Amino acid sequence: MGRKLQLNSLKSKIVGHYMLVISITLLLVGVVFSLFMHSYYYVGIERTLTSYSDVTSSVIKSLGISDEESLEQEATYLLNVVKNNDTTVQIIDLNQSVITSSSGFEVKENIDTIDVQQAIQGNRSSWQGRNEATNERIFAVSTPIVSHDKTIGVLRYITSIEATKKILRNIYTASIVVGVCIMAIVFLISFTLANSITRPIRTMTEASKQMAQGRFNIKLNEDYEAEIGTLAKTLNYMADEIVKSDNVKNEFISSVSHELRTPLTSIKGWSETMLLGDLADKEETKLAFNIISSETNRLIGLVEELLDFSQFQAGKIKLSLxxxxxxxxxxxxxxxxxxxxxxxxxxxxxxxxxxxxxxxxxxxxxxxxxxxxxxxxxxxxxxxxxxxxxxxxxxxxxxxxxxxxxxxxxxxxxxxxxxxxxxxxxxxxxxxxxxxxxxxxxxxxxxxxxxxxxxxxxxxxxxxxxxxxxxxxxxxx
CATH class of the missing domain: 3.30.565.10 (Histidine kinase-like ATPase, C-terminal domain)
Structure with missing residues (x-):
């Protein structure tokens, strides 16, 4: 995967930030998805059992069952009318004892779950737990059997949720696998992206080091996109300007050396002539002094010009307006x-x-x-x-x-x-x-x-x- 991923490097930070964002996103999506799936399946089961209860309540009314005694007498008949293959149906008296059950385990079995207690008090309720006899997870909806505004028993529908839990487990497992695959894909994409950013930066860093050592003939590729390409162009421009500046400096040194050498040579020559010559010759002495004065003025002019230029470059010139x-x-x-x-x-x-x-x-x-x-x-x-x-x-x-x-x-x-x-x-x-x-x-x-x-x-x-x-x-x- 190319260069090693080092901590605190730009590459590791890019990859890390991508992975963090995707991890948080997947976690939030996963939580919302799992809550939705859980609600979808279990609410669906509850609605199905509730609809069965509503149908059975109307049947009970049509049979004319009016009290606990008639309910116990008609329980077996009623059970045969309302039972179905998908659920277990229980008819329970007010003492929380099973009068009859479609499962065959109705021998005065006491049910003390919260749904039954709520139904005896006149409220429909649901419950999720484990069946002690079969050790499987079940879901139950208990509905009060009411006659003349009085609860005379409880109708309880029960269904196994093992298949539902298995479906949910498969969905969650598939979601985790998809999440891991997404993380892997994002890691590869972010790693590739980080490489595309850090590789030219490493190249530019190496080029900058060589430029710092005076090798300005290095040219960076300017075809990189966006800011990286701009940076490469800037570095190339900087190198060109430094080369130009060096050339100007060399030309300046050469020009100034030439300009200073001429008057200095003239001054030195006429000074030596005067020292070795006949000072009584007024014409020659006057000529020598005139030349020395002229060349001195020329030197002063050069120096003043250079001083002016350096002050302008340094921004130290102040105008008296x-x-x-x-x-x-x-x-x-x-x-x-x-x-x-x-x-x-x-x-x-x-x-x-x-x-x-x-x-x-x-x-x-x-x-x-x-x-x-x-x-x-x-x-x-x-x-x-x-x-x-x-x-x-x-x-x-x-x-x-x-x-x-x-x-x-x-x-x-x-x-x-x-x-x-x-x-x-x-x-x-x-x-x-x-x-x-x-x-x-x-x-x-x-x-x-x-x-x-x-x-x-x-x-x-x-x-x-x-x-x-x-x-x-x-x-x-």
Whole structure:
């Protein structure tokens, strides 16, 4: 029967619960059935004997028997009239002595059973017991013989119930056998059902142990039904996500190592050049300091980006919300990037179609715009335009950054907002810029959409809910 049934195991509990429910059900059905059968047979016997008594009472009335003496005189004749082959008939006087009996044992035999006593008092009654002469179980119904509202004797019908008891014993035995068969069938069904549940769970448990040891290439069968199949799919999904997470971690380590190595190498190289070179050469010394400062700033930017990302992932970022002008933020950032764009021969322009206000953290919104313009410049060739657009609709303030750069293919556009993902691995950066932008926009309950065509450029659209507007006063306008 497969694996051994162990106590306290899921299989044993399933089987045990099934067996308990069926046992209680069979017990209740058995009790009700036995009571019904017992009542059916014994009530049937009592009714039959009672009907015989009613017929005999009418015969007694027709014979004109009016007192105890005439009853004793007519007893033999009366017995011959009312007796039948299925029962024994007794006529008993008020002293509980048998006057006559169809069985032949009527020699002044005293009957002191409760049915006879009740009949002498004028009440029909029944009794079940054992016949001392034959040692068999009998059932008796005693009916008072009444004349002029006075009891003058007792008419007693007796029948053996040995055959009935045998029938009932056979029925009960058959019922027990059927019950045992049902229990056996239920046990097999519950055991099979328990196996169908616990076998895949054991498989998943073993697979989970192997996954815990780092073997994520294991694939579970997902064809199981209901919750078991869902669990298998979940475990497979978990393994895939862990593999993806490991890949992202490895890519992150590789990317960060590469990004840190370049500025560190540059700083180390120029530091050594300065130590070994002629410090009196002011031009070279100034160049070295400029490069060291630039690379240091680059390192600080990388570290800040990583710190931001870790805080976003941990949910530790708290926004300082104020009512801010989106156009003021755009003016400030464009002013900061004007010189950089001119050096790259990229035309950076702003197109303000509206001056909406939003409830936002000004520094974080500025960080969003800086990231988007940085990305646009990184992937835009010289003599192209980057346009920052501010507009609004009925409910939202809309910020767009549109470039004429290399664009993003449909293969990559779905992934660019993922952490550490880079369209071009040879480009500078950690691949966290758009992931951080996405996090900041979501914290402001905004939406971020990216539309791009290879070789034609990219448009990033961000929407924020508008707040109360104030008069715009920008020092950069």
């Amino acid at each position: 104020t009512n801010v002008s989106l156009s003021d933020i755009v003016d400030e950032v464009i002013f900061q990037y004007r010189l950089k764009s001119e050096k790259k021969n990229i035309h950076l322009q702003c197109l303000i179609q509206a001056t909406p206000f939003i409830l936002a953290d000004q520094n974080r919104i500025k960080q969003v715009l800086i990231n988007l313009i940085d990305n646009a410049m990184k992937y835009s060739p010289p003599h192209t335009k980057i346009t920052v657009v501010i507009k609004e609709d009925r409910r939202n303030a809309i910020l767009q950054v549109i470039d004429e750069g290399i664009g993003i293919s449909s293969e990559h556009i779905k992934k660019v907002k993922q952490s550490f993902y880079q369209v071009n691995a040879n480009k500078e950066g950690t691949g966290l810029g758009l992931a951080i932008v996405q996090q900041i926009v979501q914290l402001h309950n905004g939406t971020l959409r990216i539309h791009s065509h290879p070789s034609k450029g990219t448009a990033v659209t961000i929407s924020f809910a508008k707040s109360i507007q104030k008069k715009r006063e920008s020092p950069f306008s």
